[in-house]
Amino acid sequence: MNETASNTAGTDRRTFLQWLISGLLLGAFAAAANVAVRFLMPPPKAKKATELSIPTAQVPLGSSLVVEHKGEPVIIVHSDVGFVAFSPVCTHLGCLVKWVRDENILLCPCHAGKFDLTGKVIAGPPPEPLHPVKFEIQNETIVLV
Amino acid sequence: MNLWLKKIYLAVLEWIDYRTGVNDLIKDQLTEYRVPPKLNFWYSLGGLSLFIFGLQLVTGVFLLVYYVPSTDEAFESVQRIMVDIPYGWMIRSAHAAGSHSMIFVVILHMLSVLFMGSYKKPREITWLTGCALLFLTLGICFTGYLLPWSQLSFWATTVATNIPQPIPVVGPYIVRLIRGGENINPDTLNRFFALHVVVIPAVMLALAAAHMYLIRVLGISDPKKPDTDSGE
Ligand code: HEM
Ligand code: FES
Numbered sequence: 001m002n003e004t005a006s007n008t009a010g011t012d013r014r015t016f017l018q019w020l021i022s023g024l025l026l027g028a029f030a031a032a033a034n035v036a037v038r039f040l041m042p043p044p045k046a047k048k049a050t051e052l053s054i055p056t057a058q059v060p061l062g063s064s065l066v067v068e069h070k071g072e073p074v075i076i077v078h079s080d081v082g083f084v085a086f087s088p089v090c091t092h093l094g095c096l097v098k099w100v101r102d103e104n105i106l107l108c109p110c111h112a113g114k115f116d117l118t119g120k121v122i123a124g125p126p127p128e129p130l131h132p133v134k135f136e137i138q139n140e141t142i143v144l145v
Numbered sequence: 146m147n148l149w150l151k152k153i154y155l156a157v158l159e160w161i162d163y164r165t166g167v168n169d170l171i172k173d174q175l176t177e178y179r180v181p182p183k184l185n186f187w188y189s190l191g192g193l194s195l196f197i198f199g200l201q202l203v204t205g206v207f208l209l210v211y212y213v214p215s216t217d218e219a220f221e222s223v224q225r226i227m228v229d230i231p232y233g234w235m236i237r238s239a240h241a242a243g244s245h246s247m248i249f250v251v252i253l254h255m256l257s258v259l260f261m262g263s264y265k266k267p268r269e270i271t272w273l274t275g276c277a278l279l280f281l282t283l284g285i286c287f288t289g290y291l292l293p294w295s296q297l298s299f300w301a302t303t304v305a306t307n308i309p310q311p312i313p314v315v316g317p318y319i320v321r322l323i324r325g326g327e328n329i330n331p332d333t334l335n336r337f338f339a340l341h342v343v344v345i346p347a348v349m350l351a352l353a354a355a356h357m358y359l360i361r362v363l364g365i366s367d368p369k370k371p372d373t374d375s376g377e
Contacts, residue, residue, distance in 0.1 A: 038231040039207060 052144040056137065059083070064099040069144045074133045076142060077117065079104060083142060084117050085133040092126040106130065174361070181367045187261070188365065190254035194278075195353060197247045204240040205342065212292065214338040216331045219294035244286045251282050263366040271359040274352050281349050288341035294334060302337075303329050 011019075052069045054076070059065045064077040066088060075088040077099045086106070088096040095110035105122065106115040113124035120129050136143045162168040211230055213222040226233035255275060258264055264272035291302045306329070309319040325332035 035232045035235065036207070039233065039236060040210065041231075043229065 050145070054142045054144075056083075056140050056142060059142070062101060066096075067144075069133070074144060075099065075106070076135075077106070079117060081117060083135070083137065084119075085135045085142075085144065086115075086119055086130040087133055089131070090126055091121075091128045091130060092124070097130065180365050184365070187257035190250055190257055191360075194247065194251045194254055195357075197243050197250060198349065198353070201240060201243045201247065202346065204236050204243060205346075207236045208240055209342065214292070214335060216294055216334055219292060219334065223293040223295075244289060247282055248286060251279050255279060261366070268359070268363055268366060271356060271363065274356045274359070278349060278352050278356065281345050281352070285341060285345040285349070288337040288345065291329075291334060291337045292341060299329055302333070306333075 050070070052067065054065070054067065056078075059076050059078045061078050061080075064075055066073055066075050068074070073088050073096060074085055075097065076083060076085045079099075079101075086097075088098070088106075090097050090108040090110065090113055092108065092111060092113050095108050097106040097108045097113070097115065099105075100107045103114075104117065106117070106119075108114070108124065108126065111125050113126040114122045115126070115130050116122050118129075119132055121127075134145055136145065158168075208226065211222055211226050211233065213219060223237070226237050228234075258272065258275065287302075287305060291298045306320055306323050309323075310316045312319065321327065323333075324330070325336050
């Protein structure tokens with residue numbers, strides 16, 4: 001190698017090329033990683049419909065219904081106290097609760113978390129109440145907003 | 146300039162080498178691996194084939210993430226890869242372009258070996274494994290082509306699987322064996338899928354390993370004296 005060049009302060013050719021090549025390799029790697037991650041990442045949730053109407057007849061007294069609203073599940077329960085709607089996603093580790101009619105509770109099948117129909121935890125590990133979902137009843141329809 | 150970084154880097158390499166002896170392996174097989182002087186462009190084609198095969202493995206596995214091997218869903222899943230999945234078009238096009246270039250490069254590689262006489266003693270087995278690799282490359286392209294289950298793949302496979310038909314006596318049996326039926330049917334798609342993503346790639350990997358082991362043991366041939374061992 002050229003003696004004078006390698007003895008001066010600053011960067012000699014070999015180091016420069018090494019940095020250049022590492023930089024290019026790193027850039028190529030980053031571009032490939034970008035493709036891989038974007039390809040594998042699930043697409044964003046479709047949040048098209050802002051309002052969802054369900055005829056009350058679809059949820060007769062003593063039954064429950066799970067629907068999808070804004071990309072999230074919603075459980076609607078029709079009991080003696082009327083209609084209630086919650087996100088069925090358990091506040092413990094995210095299983096979906098279901099309504100147990102005989103005990104009039106929402107039961108999580110995973111670790112037996114129990115909620116009453118106001119969403120309050122009555123047994124089991126869930127740390128907080130179920131998240132309520134806002135709805136209105138207009139002429140025989142349940143409207144989730 | 147980043148001395149501490151270099152120190153960590155060297156320390157890690159040193160740690161690994163002490164426990165694996167991998168530095169000697171790299172020296173022997175890569176950095177101080179001696180080849181005859183004046184190698185030319187034609188000697189790079191085998192390595193290029195291997196590189197493209199590697200790309201096909203990677204893009205193929207990515208396609209597998211969304212591809213559904215069933216006659217009801219294959220076409221739609223490929224459409225989804227092309228239209229909805231980010232960069233899906235790129236992965237699929239790369240896989241398709243790679244398959245064509247792989248055939249091209251493998252055949253060029255074979256021709257160069259032929260014209261330089263590199264297949265002569267003691268390299269006959271290397272040549273034979275190479276021939277098998279060429280046929281498997283054709284086979285993997287043939288089976289992959291049916292997978293999108295489009296009109297084009299369907300009829301192209303109908304035509305190609307008809308080729309053995311005129312062979313006396315056994316012809317019709319061969320056709321039915323390949324198709325798994327009288328015509329192209331859902332079973333054909335499934336057996337082509339199994340061949341395309343599991344059987345052929347696995348056999349090709351094994352054969353490529355044997356091919357390269359032999360190249361390493363015998364050394365690279367010297368066109369001027371093809372029947373001598375130019376290794377160490
Ligand atoms: C383990 C390795 C591989 C896997 C997992 C794989 C996977 C796939 C999949 C899922 C498809 C269907 C999707 C599509 O049509 O775009 C496909 C198509 C195809 N593959 Fe592969 N592949 C592999 C290796 C190869 C190799 C080495 C070649 C050729 C040398 C090849 C040639 C083709 C061809 C010609 C198509 C049809 C392309 C098209 O119509 O777009 N594949 N492959
Ligand atoms: S996830 Fe519901 S109780 Fe554990």
